[in-house]
Amino acid sequence: MADNASCVLVVSAHAGDFVWRAGGAIAAATMRGERAVVVCLSYGERGESASQWLQGKSLDEIKAIRREEASAAASALGAEIEFLDLGDYPLAEGPEAVAALVDVYRRVQPTVVLTHPLADPYNGDHPAAGRMALQARILAQAIGVANSDGSFPSEDEIIGAPPVFFFEPHQPEQSDFKPNVLLDITEAFPKKRAAMECLPAQKHMWSYYTDLAVRRGVQVKRNAGPNLGLAHETMGEAYMRYFPQVTDVLA
Numbered sequence: 001m002a003d004n005a006s007c008v009l010v011v012s013a014h015a016g017d018f019v020w021r022a023g024g025a026i027a028a029a030t031m032r033g034e035r036a037v038v039v040c041l042s043y044g045e046r047g048e049s050a051s052q053w054l055q056g057k058s059l060d061e062i063k064a065i066r067r068e069e070a071s072a073a074a075s076a077l078g079a080e081i082e083f084l085d086l087g088d089y090p091l092a093e094g095p096e097a098v099a100a101l102v103d104v105y106r107r108v109q110p111t112v113v114l115t116h117p118l119a120d121p122y123n124g125d126h127p128a129a130g131r132m133a134l135q136a137r138i139l140a141q142a143i144g145v146a147n148s149d150g151s152f153p154s155e156d157e158i159i160g161a162p163p164v165f166f167f168e169p170h171q172p173e174q175s176d177f178k179p180n181v182l183l184d185i186t187e188a189f190p191k192k193r194a195a196m197e198c199l200p201a202q203k204h205m206w207s208y209y210t211d212l213a214v215r216r217g218v219q220v221k222r223n224a225g226p227n228l229g230l231a232h233e234t235m236g237e238a239y240m241r242y243f244p245q246v247t248d249v250l251a
Contacts, residue, residue, distance in 0.1 A: 004069035006034040009110035009162070010079075011101065013045030013091055013129035015070035016199050021167035021211045022114045023077055023192035024185025024237045031080030031188060036072050037108050038081045039101070041129050043067060047089035051201050065201070073198040077191055085095075093132055099148040101136035106147065106157040113137060117166035117240060120175045134164065134242070165239040168212075173239075179238035182220045189213060189235040213237065 003016045008029045010020035018026065018038045026036045041048075043066035046060060059105045067083060074081035082104065086097050116130040139145045146152050169175040185192065192213070198207050216236030 006111045008112045009108050011036045011115040011133035012040050013125040014048050016202055019073045019195045023195050024188045024205055025183055026077045026251055027191035028081050029190035036079035038079050039104055040083045041086045042088035044088050049201055059144040069199050073195040076195040079089055088125055090098055091128045093128050093245045096134050097218050102140045102150050105136055105140035105159050110162045113162050114167055135155050146158050164223055164242040166174040168238045181239040181241055183237045184220050185237050186235045
């Protein structure tokens with residue numbers, strides 16, 4: 001049964017990150033009838049659009065291309081998408097950027113947050129996005145912290161404490177990524193693959209993240225117990241949970 005109150009918020013540094021790293025989780029949520037909102041902090045126009053630069057396109061043209069591709073990918077996953085256009089390489093952290101994210105949290109009221117882990121020696125934009133996502137989550141809980149327009153929030157705008165999951169970086173071993181959550185995305189994977197194919201500027205990633213889903217699927221099966229009857233072709237995604245899980249039953 002769909003939970004119309006559930007909402008997954010994905011904070012993505014660049015226009016393609018949410019697809020490679022969390023496309024399965026997003027599609028699985030929307031297939032259950034839940035809401036999913038993706039916030040792209042940048043288009044990845046400078047650091048992740050080499051093919052367009054080599055074709056001689058301008059910065060504005062590249063931004064438009066990446067926006068169109070990311071919008072199509074979000075649509076394939078059943079998600080909403082927003083762009084903050086903060087620029088990349090570097091993605092600059094600052095109070096205005098965080099304030100914009102606070103507004104998003106309060107408007108969207110997420111029940112789950114997915115974002116980048118806090119270490120990535122190959123791309124500083126990724127941990128910057130993770131840090132801002134965490135800071136905005138804290139500030140959005142405080143009624144004394146104003147919205148970006150200077151108004152103070154109502155009680156209905158204050159968020160709770162949604163759990164935060166870090167999705168898998170491109171080079172996990174170097175990023176100290178040790179997954180403690182394995183997600184079965186078998187049924188959702190066709191939508192993830194369709195979303196990946198909306199990003200031809202990074203076509204080399206299609207096979208990489210398909211193969212990764214297969215490998216994580218093997219781990220899903222090995223950690224699921226012997227009696228769940230998981231299919232041989234199980235596909236998976238890996239996550240790290242940042243805050244403790246609260247439960248009254250150990251399972």
